[in-house]
Amino acid sequence: MASRFAAIAAASALVLGMTAACGSGGASSGAGSGTIHVMVYGDATNKVEKQIAETFNKTSKVKVVLDTVPGADYQQKLQTVINTPQAPDIFFNWGGGSIKPFVKAGLLLPLDGFIDKDPGLKGNFLPSVFNSAVVDGKPYGVPMRGTQPVLLFHNKKVLADAGLTPPRTWDELIADTKVLKGRGITPIALGGGDQWPTLMWFEYLYDRIAGPGLLQRAVGGDRSAWASEDSRKALAVVKELSDSGAFGGNFDSVKFTDGGSPALVARGRAAFELMGSWYYSTQQDANPDFAESGLGYTGFPTLSGGKGDPADIVGNTNNFYSVLKKTKHPETAAAFLKLMYSQEFVKAQLAVGNLPTTVNTVDFLDTAASPAYSTYQYGLVKSAPSFQLSWDQTYPQSASTPMHTAIQQYFDGKIDADAFIKAMQALPLS
Secondary structure, three states: OHHHHHHHHHHHHHHHOOOOOOOOOOOOOOOOOEEEEEEEEEOHHHHHHHHHHHHHHOOOOEEEEEEEEEHHHHHHHHHHHOOOOOOOOEEEEOOHHHOHHHHHOOOEOOOHHHHHHOOHHHHOEOHHHHHHHEEOOEEOOEEEOOEEEEEEEEEHHHHHHOOOOOOOEHHHHHHHHHHHHHOOOEEEOOOHHHOHHHHHHHHHHHHHHHOOHHHHHHHOOOHHHHHOHHHHHHHHHHHHHHHOOOOOOOHHHOOOOOOHHHHHHHOOOEEEEEEEOOHHHHHHHHOHHHHHHOEEEEOOOEOOOOOOOOOOEEEEOOEEEEEEOOOOOHHHHHHHHHHHHOHHHHHHHHHOOOEOOEOOHHHHHHHOOOHHHHHHHHHHHHHOOOEEEOHHHHOOHHHHHHHHHHHHHHHOOOOOHHHHHHHHHOOOOO
16 A cells, blocks of 8 residues: 555656646745645544655655644634644645635635646545535635544444334434433433534534525525524424433533543443544544444434435535645645545545545445445435535634534523524624
């Protein structure tokens, strides 16, 4: 695998090293030496990013330096450095609203020039995913890692010991929580201390009850969508669930980012956790035996009478690498991005439980760490009528803190539905 990576990197450098700098960024300097900094999200799955950087550096005169930032601190760190001399050349993001402010501020390099030289930077990815990082008609990101639908994970043994099967409907999930509470088990693990895991419950319940159109209207400027009857119905279901004790009594002191909530499930102290598909690699890294044989997964339960399609999913369409306009090594950045669609990169991502969104991913599903898991995800994503990008990535980054605060306060019973609606209506749209 390493030799193949090296060959790709060398070929990329040869082809791209002589091209002119793209956009209005720094001057081309492919013939010299130096470094480019790549800021990445620190979690269990960035082992592939480290591997790619090490391999790229074996043949590139301009070296890649990975700046790994813990997940809990990533967004704040990025906001702090993005417009300073310490800014990275390339950085990890979620596309959508997470990069729109940077585009409007003129900080990012449009990737048209890169794609003109190497059409594969666009053509080798699923269009619906690639377009998540297109802003005002221009591409500003190349997909990396994999698509990340949110799934309902469970501890197989806990459910079996309680005589339960994975819930297919909302009523079944509610019934399961009552049985589990009676056995002294926290029904659902929740990293409420991070806030964003709680948001996932809102995202799915809003989609199931109101359909994806409500959020689309709200982000498009129709603030009245948050006060609609469907919105209030979704909030009522959220409140009923949070008041039921399904998440235990101390979920706000538990975090996902420090491994707290996954450990509850792995150790059998909780039965379920709603989380992005990276959950498999998180458990694989921390609790490999459990990930191999004890971890189960399903889609989100169906709700009767709702407007959303039961096959809809929410989550992150993918993560992306974007390039700062002021980089002094645009051709090195282009050569590095070229590796994001290599067959070996696809296989390496599959090996840690990620599902890349290259057009040929389906050809390598049997090489995944868990072929059954990757195949299940692929089918789920392929058949989904709607794949809603997480709310805190659909809105601009400046909306994340007030959004997360409103989510937590409503979930904790500190504000009512009217106050939540008012907070959501006040979110910045640009």
